[in-house]
Amino acid sequence: MARILAIDxxxxxxxxxxxxxxxIIASGLTTVDTKNVLSWLKDYVSNEEVELFVVGEPKRLHGExxxxxxxxxxxxxxxxxxLPNIPVKRIDERFTSKIAFDTMLASRISKKRRRDKALVDQISATIILQDYLYNQ
Known part of the structure; x- marks a missing residue:
């Protein structure tokens, strides 16, 4: 089987x-500068088999x-x-940043590390991917 990759x-x-x-298991991989993400993805799929991209879909509280x-x-x-051969699924990402921060608190990650926005983004991507796996 190929991997599924999520992007926040x-x-x-x-x-x-x-x-x-x-x-079966969703894991945080990395955080990439947005300006470099397309080239990073191209490199990644040249080394790993990816069958699907899951991309967060930001919505407001009322769904718009x-x-x-x-x-x-x-x-x-x-x-x-x-990468036209790899389909994209969108997943509602409301509250993922809040859930990511709460996860860091529950994991007793230091205050300094909790301020690391890159870590929050990586955990958010993991939550998006877990949601996809749970609901597929």
């Missing part, structure tokens, strides 16, 4: 999470798209043009 897309950086080859969706759509078009 942001204006500055993207959190990345990935499943194991059996698609948030402002950051305007940044994500051009990224998705470029991703589809670059």
């Amino acid at each position: 897309y942001g204006g500055k950086r993207c959190g990345i999470a990935v499943t194991d080859e059996s698609q 798209p948030s402002e950051s969706e305007k940044l994500i759509r051009p990224f998705l078009e470029k991703l589809n043009n670059m």
